[in-house]
Amino acid sequence: MSRLSLLFACCAMLSGCMEPTPQATPGARSDGVAQKLSLGVNRAEAEVALGMDAGFERNPKNFDESCVSYAYGDGPKYVHAVFRGGKLVQRTDGHGALCTYGQLAEG
Numbered sequence: 001m002s003r004l005s006l007l008f009a010c011c012a013m014l015s016g017c018m019e020p021t022p023q024a025t026p027g028a029r030s031d032g033v034a035q036k037l038s039l040g041v042n043r044a045e046a047e048v049a050l051g052m053d054a055g056f057e058r059n060p061k062n063f064d065e066s067c068v069s070y071a072y073g074d075g076p077k078y079v080h081a082v083f084r085g086g087k088l089v090q091r092t093d094g095h096g097a098l099c100t101y102g103q104l105a106e107g
Contacts (some may be wrong), residue, residue: 018081033072033075034079041088043068046081054078055098 001045036049046068047053055069062084070079072093080099082090 031073031077032094033077034081034091037079037081037088037091039088041089042082042086046070046088050079057098057100059101061101067101069095069098 001082033050037046041049043053050070050072053068055078057063057067059067065082065084068081068083070081071077072079075096077093078095078098079091079093080095081088082099
């Protein structure tokens with residue numbers, strides 16, 4: 001096996017272990033606030049890090065999933081935190097509105 005093939009094989013194996021970086025709304029710049037939340041935390045732990053939520057919406061197609069918005073800044077701007085089974089699976093910031101499943105489907 002050539003070194004290049006070995007390199008590609010290693011990258012392919014590692015890519016399955018790494019979670020893709022969540023993306024904010026197109027055109028939005030991340031402020032790094034969402035990074036205060038570690039993946040896998042529950043809602044109570046998220047509230048300790050970011051304060052009380054500003055909005056909550058359950059996924060109408062999967063009641064085990066919800067999107068919670070946390071306000072920050074003078075705008076305010078919002079962190080969108082997606083919880084599945086009570087654990088954080090995705091977080092993004094720089095949003096100008098509360099999260100909804102209509103918005104999540106679009107971007």
